[in-house]
Amino acid sequence: MPNVLENVGRRTLNELDYVGSLNIQLWSTLRAMKSAFPLVGNRYRWRATVRQMLQIGYDALPMVSMMAICTGFILAMQGASELRRFGAIHYVIDLVAVGFTRELGPLLTAIAVSGRSGSAFAAEIGTMKVTEELDSLRVMALDPIEFVLAPKYLAGLISIPCLTIISNAFGIIAGGLFMFLSTRLAPLLYFRYVLESIALRDVITGLIKSVAFATIIAHVGCLEGFRVRGGPDSVGRSTTSAVVKSTFLVIVADAIFTAIFYFTVRP
Amino acid sequence: MPIISIRDLVVEYDGRRVLDGLNLDVEPGEAMVLLGGSGSGKSTLLRQIIGLERPKSGNVIVKGIDITRCSPSELKKVRHSIGVAFQSAALFNSLSVKDNVALPLREHTKLAPSIIDLMVWMKLAVVGLADFGKLLPQELSGGMKKRGAVARALALDPEILVLDEPSAGLDPIVAAELDELILLLKEAFHMTIIVVTHEMPSAFRIADRIAMLHQGTFSSVGTKEEIKASQDPRVRHFLDRTPEDLANATAVAAHFEKYLHTPEINQ
Numbered sequence: 183m184p185n186v187l188e189n190v191g192r193r194t195l196n197e198l199d200y201v202g203s204l205n206i207q208l209w210s211t212l213r214a215m216k217s218a219f220p221l222v223g224n225r226y227r228w229r230a231t232v233r234q235m236l237q238i239g240y241d242a243l244p245m246v247s248m249m250a251i252c253t254g255f256i257l258a259m260q261g262a263s264e265l266r267r268f269g270a271i272h273y274v275i276d277l278v279a280v281g282f283t284r285e286l287g288p289l290l291t292a293i294a295v296s297g298r299s300g301s302a303f304a305a306e307i308g309t310m311k312v313t314e315e316l317d318s319l320r321v322m323a324l325d326p327i328e329f330v331l332a333p334k335y336l337a338g339l340i341s342i343p344c345l346t347i348i349s350n351a352f353g354i355i356a357g358g359l360f361m362f363l364s365t366r367l368a369p370l371l372y373f374r375y376v377l378e379s380i381a382l383r384d385v386i387t388g389l390i391k392s393v394a395f396a397t398i399i400a401h402v403g404c405l406e407g408f409r410v411r412g413g414p415d416s417v418g419r420s421t422t423s424a425v426v427k428s429t430f431l432v433i434v435a436d437a438i439f440t441a442i443f444y445f446t447v448r449p
Numbered sequence: 450m451p452i453i454s455i456r457d458l459v460v461e462y463d464g465r466r467v468l469d470g471l472n473l474d475v476e477p478g479e480a481m482v483l484l485g486g487s488g489s490g491k492s493t494l495l496r497q498i499i500g501l502e503r504p505k506s507g508n509v510i511v512k513g514i515d516i517t518r519c520s521p522s523e524l525k526k527v528r529h530s531i532g533v534a535f536q537s538a539a540l541f542n543s544l545s546v547k548d549n550v551a552l553p554l555r556e557h558t559k560l561a562p563s564i565i566d567l568m569v570w571m572k573l574a575v576v577g578l579a580d581f582g583k584l585l586p587q588e589l590s591g592g593m594k595k596r597g598a599v600a601r602a603l604a605l606d607p608e609i610l611v612l613d614e615p616s617a618g619l620d621p622i623v624a625a626e627l628d629e630l631i632l633l634l635k636e637a638f639h640m641t642i643i644v645v646t647h648e649m650p651s652a653f654r655i656a657d658r659i660a661m662l663h664q665g666t667f668s669s670v671g672t673k674e675e676i677k678a679s680q681d682p683r684v685r686h687f688l689d690r691t692p693e694d695l696a697n698a699t700a701v702a703a704h705f706e707k708y709l710h711t712p713e714i715n716q
Contacts, residue, residue: 224556226555226556313537313539313542314535314536315539315540315541315542317501317535317539318533318535318539318601321501321528321531321533322528322552322553322556323524323525323528323529323557324552
């Protein structure tokens with residue numbers, strides 16, 4: 183029994199330590215972020231930010247688009263199979279449009295980026311730690327948070343909402359394709375219905391979520407990298423851990439945001 | 450007045466004492482070699498000297514500033530006068546050798562790009578890498594990487610150059626070339642040089658004075674002639690390459706005897 187309590191206590195303290203570290207890292211990054219901005223910041227940081235934006239956003243575009251098309255199609259088919267029984271197949275348009283802008287677009291994008299870029303952040307920073315590159319930054323009087331993390335975070339804050347908008351668009355296009363194939367609904371008419379069914383607040387709440395997801399993915403990925411201890415095997419563990427933890431936290435954050443928007447933002 | 454002064458330095462990791470009350474003065478322009486076997490604490494001492502870790506107690510005073518207690522801005526100022534080449538070279542893999550050397554100049558000076566290019570070429574020429582600036586670190590041999598790390602450490606013309614195991618893992622010819630380079634830097638630029646090594650020929654070639662570390666304490670500090678003549682058994686073991694703790698046959702036999710009488714083995 184004392185062992186069980188001891189383990190519970192230790193795990194709790196470890197989790198609190200992790201949350202505390204994430205918080206400290208977030209505030210340190212926000213303080214250092216100015217250096218990554220264009221014009222007012224350091225031009226080398228901004229160049230690093232642009233490189234990161236290409237890696238997080240542009241390189242993920244085919245994957246995110248395909249995921250959105252497949253999910254849009256699946257959602258439309260599953261919705262139609264039930265709604266058809268009640269003669270309400272036209273509600274598939276609302277289901278896909280509202281479902282994507284509020285929920286599926288941000289979530290799918292976050293899961294894809296977490297797998298691609300969250301793991302890459304952890305691996306890159308973990309390797310820099312193992313090979314003493316982070317130490318060499320410090321002895322050159324350069325702050326690793328400013329040098330490594332700030333460009334990644336800013337790039338995530340810009341790229342992930344952009345990817346989310348693209349994901350929304352492809353999901354809705356896939357829904358339109360299904361409606362055309364199954365009911366011969368004209369694409370222009372479909373898009374008019376889509377615009378009628380979604381409100382600006384749906385898009386904004388989705389984008390707020392995507393900013394929160396970008397924060398989670400960038401910070402969990404980077405923190406896992408900074409926490410690497412030992413050799414290359416721990417880099418592998420941190421990479422796995424970055425994906426698992428960021429995906430888990432993205433879903434938890436999604437639930438929290440959805441609850442907040444459900445109870446506070448009324449149509 | 451010493452440029453580096455270490456006073457009663459104690460370092461502990463998880464309650465295990467790694468450095469135990471060290472005292473050492475390094476004079477300006479001196480080449481000090483920290484010699485010692487694996488696990489003697491020489492890399493730990495080096496990390497204290499460059500301010501990467503804080504001790505449990507004691508002081509490390511560099512150019513009159515106690516880096517164990519100073520503010521981050523004072524530490525940054527001290528770090529501008531220290532150049533460090535790590536054991537693993539720690540060149541940034543994503544940057545070319547030229548960009549690695551240019552990094553501290555771009556970050557800490559307002560020099561025009563053409564002047565930075567010229568300075569980088571000069572630093573690379575000093576270490577014999579003038580024709581290899583465009584290559585990535587992974588395209589260089591082990592010795593070239595180390596020389597690249599020395600070039601980067603020299604970028605800001607530091608007063609103190611710290612080298613961690615510069616000849617480890619190199620063939621004798623390349624190691625001898627590095628020794629000559631270190632001597633050249635000392636003579637030409639009047640730098641204070643601290644070298645951590647366990648390579649005896651390198652140590653005796655480079656050093657003005659040698660500090661011999663043994664289990665976290667200095668077993669001997671003196672000129673290379675004094676160290677060569679030392680009769681301290683710990684120094685003699687190291688210099689004569691004789692094993693310090695031969696397996697005690699009686700103790701091993703007693704251990705097995707005890708093991709054979711344990712209840713598990715008799716069941």
